[in-house]
Amino acid sequence: MKTTLLSIKKDKLQGQITIPGDKSISHRSIMFGAIAQGKTTVTNFLTGDDCLSTIACFRKLGVKIELDEEKVVVYGQGLDGLVEPRDILDVGNSGTTIRLMLGILAGRPFFSTLIGDESIGKRPMTRVTKPLRSLGADIDGRNGGEYTPISVRGGNLEGMEYELPVASAQVKSSILLAGLQANGKTKVIEPSKTRDHTERMIKHFGGEVEVDGLSITVQGGQALKGADIHVPGDISSAAFFLVAGAIVPNSEITLKNVGLNPTRTGILDVLEEMGADFEIVNERDSFEPVGDIVIRTSSLKGITIGGDTIPRLIDEIPVIALLATQAEGSTVIKDAEELKVKETNRIDTVVNELKKLGANIEATEDGMIIHGKTSLTGGTVNSHGDHRIGMMLAIAALICNEETTLENQEAISVSYPNFFSHLKSLLHN
Numbered sequence: 501m502k503t504t505l506l507s508i509k510k511d512k513l514q515g516q517i518t519i520p521g522d523k524s525i526s527h528r529s530i531m532f533g534a535i536a537q538g539k540t541t542v543t544n545f546l547t548g549d550d551c552l553s554t555i556a557c558f559r560k561l562g563v564k565i566e567l568d569e570e571k572v573v574v575y576g577q578g579l580d581g582l583v584e585p586r587d588i589l590d591v592g593n594s595g596t597t598i599r600l601m602l603g604i605l606a607g608r609p610f611f612s613t614l615i616g617d618e619s620i621g622k623r624p625m626t627r628v629t630k631p632l633r634s635l636g637a638d639i640d641g642r643n644g645g646e647y648t649p650i651s652v653r654g655g656n657l658e659g660m661e662y663e664l665p666v667a668s669a670q671v672k673s674s675i676l677l678a679g680l681q682a683n684g685k686t687k688v689i690e691p692s693k694t695r696d697h698t699e700r701m702i703k704h705f706g707g708e709v710e711v712d713g714l715s716i717t718v719q720g721g722q723a724l725k726g727a728d729i730h731v732p733g734d735i736s737s738a739a740f741f742l743v744a745g746a747i748v749p750n751s752e753i754t755l756k757n758v759g760l761n762p763t764r765t766g767i768l769d770v771l772e773e774m775g776a777d778f779e780i781v782n783e784r785d786s787f788e789p790v791g792d793i794v795i796r797t798s799s800l801k802g803i804t805i806g807g808d809t810i811p812r813l814i815d816e817i818p819v820i821a822l823l824a825t826q827a828e829g830s831t832v833i834k835d836a837e838e839l840k841v842k843e844t845n846r847i848d849t850v851v852n853e854l855k856k857l858g859a860n861i862e863a864t865e866d867g868m869i870i871h872g873k874t875s876l877t878g879g880t881v882n883s884h885g886d887h888r889i890g891m892m893l894a895i896a897a898l899i900c901n902e903e904t905t906l907e908n909q910e911a912i913s914v915s916y917p918n919f920f921s922h923l924k925s926l927l928h929n
């Protein structure tokens with residue numbers, strides 16, 4: 501376990517950061533490159549541990565993938581080019597890797613077994629194994645297919661219509677990836693809109709997908725062609741610096757190259773409603789919509805966050821909870837039960853760790869309530885192996901009156917390997 505002494509209270513944050521590549525899009529660029537025919541070149545790929553796990557898994561499935569400082573090149577040979585792995589596929593800490601790969605493997609006529617780390621071993625997989633079995637895949641796993649290790653023997657899928665019981669882009673994507681290999685059409689109906697990177701990626705690789713409100717349909721048997729992708733910056737990573745800029749006094753930070761896909765921008769709606777001082781400039785299209793965001797120290801007020809907004813900011817809730825400690829009044833986060841099945845139970849870890857720093861925060865059945873504005877004290881906190889909790893706590897330390905020590909900080913490399921060097925570049929005292 502690595503322990504870091506975090507900086508004591510800062511007077512200002514100033515400067516600019518270029519936000520690293522989006523994790524969801526980086527995973528999918530490798531996956532689609534691997535199942536397409538021909539060469540796929542990916543630039544601004546996120547070299548976080550999770551995306552490196554995706555590369556390692558596809559190499560074990562026989563796909564040639566070259567990775568250097570500039571780019572990743574995937575030499576896809578189509579779905580039929582994937583071969584039975586001689587070894588277990590290890591997804592590390594990555595829920596996206598295991599759930600989307602299960603969708604791909606469900607259609608492959610060979611045997612494979614997937615495992616991950618301790619956290620993955622506790623995350624629910626029936627949400628994907630059940631519909632993939634209904635499509636025709638032979639899947640087993642601990643506790644009847646709920647937990648890793650999970651084994652798959654795929655092939656001979658029949659298209660179907662499936663109504664998702666939870667709003668999850670991972671479940672939607674897994675079924676669509678299986679549907680691309682099924683006989684006939686596969687239709688997925690979402691309870692509310694989740695990130696649509698898979699749908700965009702199918703089109704980018706020359707495939708067809710029909711989106712009609714909350715229903716998404718793919719025809720099986722489509723041939724995808726290799727394509728080039730420049731990955732936009734990850735708004736989920738930018739979120740930590742958006743909050744830092746808003747809560748540290750005398751700050752102005754420019755975050756460059758932030759992905760602005762509307763299915764991901766819930767945090768910007770929250771910042772606006774809370775009264776934050778920010779603007780989006782230089783909006784452009786670069787594979788997906790992107791722009792630069794300038795954020796300044798802000799006077800904030802508490803709000804209620806719930807409903808259809810939740811899937812649009814699900815990974816940002818830990819840092820939004822910190823933001824809310826600096827808002828006048830109460831902030832209620834509801835309809836967010838999904839937080840319980842992330843890398844940690846993020847309702848519990850956020851509430852417990854922020855309480856250690858003196859926040860006035862309580863857990864509810866489906867979220868949390870934060871009362872502000874509170875001056876934070878400091879102390880010893882722990883990421884519990886959850887990258888987003890680790891980064892949220894490192895940002896909290898910037899406004900703590902006393903020293904703060906972060907245990908288990910190494911988890912941060914899952915999604916933002918150069919987080920601390922970016923943070924240091926903004927410090928001026």
Ligand SMILES: O=C(O)C1=C[C@@H](OP(=O)(O)O)[C@@H](O)[C@H](O)C1
Pocket residue numbers: 523524525596667668669670671673695814815838
């Ligand atoms: O599809 C994706 O890339 C992701 C979907 C979300 O998970 P769920 O689908 O479980 O909500 C999100 O929390 C995760 O970080 C990435």
Ligand SMILES: C=C(OP(=O)(O)O)C(=O)O
Pocket residue numbers: 523550593594595596597815842843888915
């Ligand atoms: C939940 C997350 O990722 P995953 O589900 O891919 O582990 C996350 O990055 O916050």
